[in-house]
Amino acid sequence: MTQVTGLRPDDSALAGQVWAILHEVLEGPRLPEDSKARLRLLIAQHPGRPELALVEHFRALRTDAPAGSELLGV
Numbered sequence: 001m002t003q004v005t006g007l008r009p010d011d012s013a014l015a016g017q018v019w020a021i022l023h024e025v026l027e028g029p030r031l032p033e034d035s036k037a038r039l040r041l042l043i044a045q046h047p048g049r050p051e052l053a054l055v056e057h058f059r060a061l062r063t064d065a066p067a068g069s070e071l072l073g074v
Contacts, residue, residue: 018050035061 025031026039038060042053 015048015050018054022050022054 022039022043026036031039035057039053039057042056043050046052046056
């Protein structure tokens with residue numbers, strides 16, 4: 001298994017899972033293009049720390065969402 005730069009050895013499984021989630025989100029049709037662009041920027045700002053990019057993305061979704069709305073339209 002390839003070690004992900006910037007993570008402790010025990011975090012490599014988590015990083016792999018986060019990268020898989022990010023790939024699905026960025027390639028899928030559900031996230032608007034402006035949100036995908038912001039997520040790509042966050043990934044670039046946190047090289048080797050995909051979990052931080054994902055957490056910041058979720059925080060931005062929460063602050064961008066109107067009061068009482070759901071974050072994901074499932």
